[in-house]
Amino acid sequence: MATTDPLLRFPPLVLALVVCLAGCGGPKVVPNAPVTLKEVPPAVLKVAQQKFPDVKFTSAWQTPAGDYELSGKTKKGKLHELVVTASGQVLEAE
Numbered sequence: 001m002a003t004t005d006p007l008l009r010f011p012p013l014v015l016a017l018v019v020c021l022a023g024c025g026g027p028k029v030v031p032n033a034p035v036t037l038k039e040v041p042p043a044v045l046k047v048a049q050q051k052f053p054d055v056k057f058t059s060a061w062q063t064p065a066g067d068y069e070l071s072g073k074t075k076k077g078k079l080h081e082l083v084v085t086a087s088g089q090v091l092e093a094e
Contacts, residue, residue: 032063037058039060040060041086043087043088044085045057045070047090048084055080056073056074057072058072067086069082070082
């Protein structure tokens with residue numbers, strides 16, 4: 001008995017189509033982009049130093065949203081990180 005459903009007549013083609021479509025359209029994760037401390041806006045650095053005056057910030061990243069994540073350590077080696085908007089609002093602080 002012949003199959004009349006076109007999807008059942010070409011199973012490899014249907015399978016290939018499903019696999020291709022499954023990989024398309026998912027949200028793409030954009031990682032934070034590393035930036036130098038010189039590229040961080042002065043308002044961001046000022047707020048970071050006010051929040052953690054004993055921390056020497058050594059690393060910075062810009063998030064896909066345009067915020068800045070800063071990381072640094074105290075003289076005793078305690079790690080601090082914070083996320084600040086480009087206008088200087090602290091979003092997260094650890």
